[in-house]
Amino acid sequence: MMISITSGKGGVGKTSLAVNLALALSPEYKVLLVDADLGLANVDIMLSIAPKVTVKHVLLEGRSIREAVVEGGYGFHVLPAASGVVELVQPDSDMKGALELGLNELASSYDLLLFDTGAGISPAVLWFNCLAGYTIVVFTPEPTSITDAYALIKVLYRDYGQKNFLLVANQASQKEGEQYFLHLKKVIDSYLGANPIFLGAIPKDPALAQSIRSQKPLLAYHRETKAAKAILEIAEKIKSFIPVTRKNSLLSNS
Amino acid sequence: MDLERRLKQIKEFFAQNGHKLDPKTGQMIKELCSLCEELYAQASIDFLTGLYNRRFFEKELEINVEKAKRDRSVFSLILIDLDHFKKVNDQYGHLVGDEVLKKVAEIIKKNVRKIDVPARYGGEEFAIILPATGSEGALAVARRLKHNINEILFGPKDNPFHLTASMGVATYRPLSGLSAEEFLKKVDKLLYQAKEAGRNCIITDQEEFVLQREQEGITYEEREALKGVWQYDD
Ligand SMILES: Nc1ncnc2c1ncn2[C@@H]1O[C@H](COP(=O)(O)OP(=O)(O)OP(=O)(O)O)[C@@H](O)[C@H]1O
Ligand SMILES: [Mg+2]
Numbered sequence: 179m180m181i182s183i184t185s186g187k188g189g190v191g192k193t194s195l196a197v198n199l200a201l202a203l204s205p206e207y208k209v210l211l212v213d214a215d216l217g218l219a220n221v222d223i224m225l226s227i228a229p230k231v232t233v234k235h236v237l238l239e240g241r242s243i244r245e246a247v248v249e250g251g252y253g254f255h256v257l258p259a260a261s262g263v264v265e266l267v268q269p270d271s272d273m274k275g276a277l278e279l280g281l282n283e284l285a286s287s288y289d290l291l292l293f294d295t296g297a298g299i300s301p302a303v304l305w306f307n308c309l310a311g312y313t314i315v316v317f318t319p320e321p322t323s324i325t326d327a328y329a330l331i332k333v334l335y336r337d338y339g340q341k342n343f344l345l346v347a348n349q350a351s352q353k354e355g356e357q358y359f360l361h362l363k364k365v366i367d368s369y370l371g372a373n374p375i376f377l378g379a380i381p382k383d384p385a386l387a388q389s390i391r392s393q394k395p396l397l398a399y400h401r402e403t404k405a406a407k408a409i410l411e412i413a414e415k416i417k418s419f420i421p422v423t424r425k426n427s428l429l430s431n432s
Numbered sequence: 433m434d435l436e437r438r439l440k441q442i443k444e445f446f447a448q449n450g451h452k453l454d455p456k457t458g459q460m461i462k463e464l465c466s467l468c469e470e471l472y473a474q475a476s477i478d479f480l481t482g483l484y485n486r487r488f489f490e491k492e493l494e495i496n497v498e499k500a501k502r503d504r505s506v507f508s509l510i511l512i513d514l515d516h517f518k519k520v521n522d523q524y525g526h527l528v529g530d531e532v533l534k535k536v537a538e539i540i541k542k543n544v545r546k547i548d549v550p551a552r553y554g555g556e557e558f559a560i561i562l563p564a565t566g567s568e569g570a571l572a573v574a575r576r577l578k579h580n581i582n583e584i585l586f587g588p589k590d591n592p593f594h595l596t597a598s599m600g601v602a603t604y605r606p607l608s609g610l611s612a613e614e615f616l617k618k619v620d621k622l623l624y625q626a627k628e629a630g631r632n633c634i635i636t637d638q639e640e641f642v643l644q645r646e647q648e649g650i651t652y653e654e655r656e657a658l659k660g661v662w663q664y665d666d
Contacts, residue, residue, distance in 0.1 A: 338566040339506045361661040
C-alpha cells in the first residue's frame with residue numbers, strides 16, 4: 179500500500195503533514211515514510227536525523243534499498259533522500275526502474291509507504307504520484323495554491339491514470355476547508371470527471387510552526403493543540419484506505 | 433471471455449441434468465463441450481508460447497481504447513521485436529528458434545501483472561497491453577524486459593548466444609481520439625524507429641507527450657470556474 183502526499187504549490191505543509199501522519203499511524207500500522215523529494219531532502223531535517231546511507235547511495239552507488247532504511251525515532255521507519263544532489267532531482271529511467279523495484283520490495287514488509295513528494299508537476303513528482311495507490315493533495319486557501327492543486331490533479335488524472343485523490347486543506351478552519359473543497363470538487367468533477375475525497379482541514383497553528391523549528395513532530399509532544407487534533411482526525415480517515423491484511427507483520431517484526 | 437463463462441454454465445448444467453439424457457447423447461454433448469473449449473483456447477492463446485494470440489490482442493486493444501475513452505483513463509502498449517531473429521532460425525534451426533520464443537514469453541509472463549495482456553503478435557513480435565499504466569510505468573516495464581532478455585543465454589549449452597530486443601512504447605490518451613488501429617500503427621512506427629536507430633533500444637512517445645501536455649495546461653474555462661473556489665459567498 180502506497181500513499182503519496184503532494185501539492186501543486188510548494189511550502190503548503192506536505193512534509194509537516196507527512197511526518198505527523200506517519201507518527202499518528204505507526205502504533206497501529208507498520209509505516210515507512212519515504213522522502214520522495216530525492217535531491218532536496220526534507221524529512222531528515224524535520225525529524226532531526228542524520229542518515230549515513232540515503233537514496234543517493236542506492237541509486238548512484240548500488241547499495242541495497244534496505245540499507246538506507248532507518249528508524250525515524252517515533253515508531254516509524256524512514257527512507258531518507260539526499261540534500262542538494264542534482265542528479266537525483268530528475269532521476270532517469272534506469273533510476274526510476276531501480277527505485278520502483280526497491281519500493282515494491284519494501285512495500286511487502288510494511289503496511290504503508292508514505293511518499294513526501296516535492297511540489298509541482300515535474301516528472302519526478304508525477305512519477306511518485308502515479309506509483310501510489312492514493313494521492314493526498316495538500317492546498318492552502320489561496321488562489322495560487324488552489325489553481326496549482328487543480329493543475330496537478332488534472333495532469334495526474336488525465337495523463338497518468340491516477341484516480342484516487344484525497345484532499346487536505348491546510349491553514350484553514352474546518353468550515354473554510356470544507357467550503358473550499360466543495361467548490362474545488364465541483365470544478366474537478368465537471369471538467370475532469372474525477373471524484374476527490376475530503377480528508378479534512380488543518381487550522382493555522384503556531385504550535386505547528388514551532389514544532390518544525392524544534393525539529394520534533396507536533397504529535398510527539400503536543401497532542402492537544404488544534405493542528406494536532408486535526409491531523410489525528412485525518413489519520414483516522416486514512417485508516418479506512420489501508421488494507422488490514424498485513425497487520426500481523428507489525429506484531430512479528432517489532 | 434463471455435464464451436468461456438457460458439461454456440462453464442452449460443457444463444455445470446449438464447453435470448446436474450445430464451443423467452436425464454440417454455447415455456449416448458450425454459456422451460456426445462460432453463464431447464461437444466470439450467471440442468468447444470479447445471476451439472476457444474485456440475482462438476485466444478498462442479500455442480507455442482502460451483501468450484495470447486494476435487486476434488485476442490487486437491480485441492483487447494479495442495476494448496482498452498473504448499474503456500480509456502469512457503473513463504478518461506490511460507493505458508500503455510509495448511511492442512517488442514527480437515533483433516536478428518531470422519539469423520537464429522538460419523543458424524540453429526527452427527527448434528532452437530521456438531525455444532527462444534518460449535523463453536522470451538516466460539520472461540514477459542514473469543514481468544507483467546495479472547491485469548496486463550501479453551501477446552505474441554507475429555513471428556518474433558510481442559505486444560503487451562498495460563491497463564491503467566502511464567508512460568513512466570510502461571517504460572519501467574519495458575526497461576526491465578529488455579534487461580532480462582539481454583541477460584539470458586539462449587541456444588545449445590555448448591554454443592549459446594545472447595539476443596537483444598527493440599521496443600516501441602506509448603501511452604494511449606483519450607484526448608488524442610485515436611482509434612485502436614491508429615494507436616497500434618503509431619506504436620508500430622516507434623518500434624520501426626527503434627530498429628532504424630540500430631536496434632537494441634526503446635523508443636517512446638514521451639517527447640510528443642510532454643509537448644501535448646504543455647499545450648493543454650489549464651483552459652480558460654477551468655480558470656474561470658476555479659475563481660468560484662475562492663470567491664464564494666457564505
Ligand atoms: N497549519 C499550519 N499552521 C502554521 N504553520 C504552518 C502550518 N502548516 C505549515 N506551516 C508552515 O509552513 C511551512 C512549510 O511547511 P512544510 O515544510 O511542511 O511544507 P512543504 O509543503 O513540505 O514544503 P516544500 O514544498 O518546500 O517541501 C512550515 O515551516 C510551517 O511553519
Ligand atoms: Mg516538503
